[in-house]
Amino acid sequence: MHLNFKTLLATFCLATPLFYSTNAQAEGKLMVYCGVQNKVCEDLTKRFSAKYNVETKFVHSSSGSTLGKLKAEKDNPQADIWYGGTIEPHFQAGELGLLEAYRSPLQAEILPQFKSLMESKRGDFTSIAYMLVLGFGVNTEKLKALGVEAPKKWEDLLDPRLKDYVQLPDPRSAGTTYTMMATLIQLWGEEKAFDYLKKLDSNISQYVKSNLVTSNLSRGESATSVGFVHGYISEKEKGAAVEYVLPEDGVGYALGAVSIIKGARNLDNAKLFMDYVLSKEVQEIPWRDHGLYQNPTNVNAEVSSLSPKLAELKLVETDYDRFGSSEEGKRLVDKWVSEIKLAK
């Protein structure tokens, strides 16, 4: 029988798919608890599925809610990996024994300022996938109608003319407000920070989910809110009368994290997904393809010109020993509930 080269190649490829497709290096399933924007969760899991031939699903949830789920599902984990959300609840999960150890080789590509954090014991379980900068969002039209200038520092949010025009994410579910509390405690100490949160409560119209804080501001339902500034940048780009302000007192920040869940049924795929989201290429997808401006933390990733310039910011340092502790995290959120939310 005469076989030409093409026929031989086709026969060989059919028998051994790995020979012609590097995409077929993994298969099986993966379930992701996803804390980045829904659009990014959807796109990254879809691309990962296609690239590695892994049936990948995700459930979107806020940082505090995901930590709650991990605790509740301790004996029967329902997901393999937790991608996104602020890093403190990830550290808290690690301390509670809810995470699986994995140090991705891509951890070596972290920005130099976060190297020592990753070299600590916490880096055995959790890696840093992006960074967020905390600030105020303002609706310039709404503020104009109220005759109020844009806030420049935290105290300015207490202006009585802003009564019922300020919104905050609910710290029971949102990592955003936990970052805000940690920032204020670092700046002023706990007593003054809670005194401030109590006073601020009288201006708050609603404690909502973090994504709603931004969309409600764009619609003019609030005049100002506290959130991560990349969300406000996207709203402005879409044409809303929204700007962001970095507080003069000092700028808080959060690290977006990724961790594998203890007892993951699809451990190898979870490791592959961790490597994937730590890569330069994937960290650029939110701003290149979706107009979403979280700062990449892979040292080789290009940063959008619209993202905050980290080197120019007066960042408030975070004490991860304190705010990454599960006992302290629970104490502070419980204190907010009893002293602020329920103490009307």
Ligand code: PLP
């Ligand atoms: N990660 C990203 C990319 C975000 O945009 C946000 C919130 O804006 C967070 C994490 C924190 O989310 P949450 O406050 O809902 O925990």
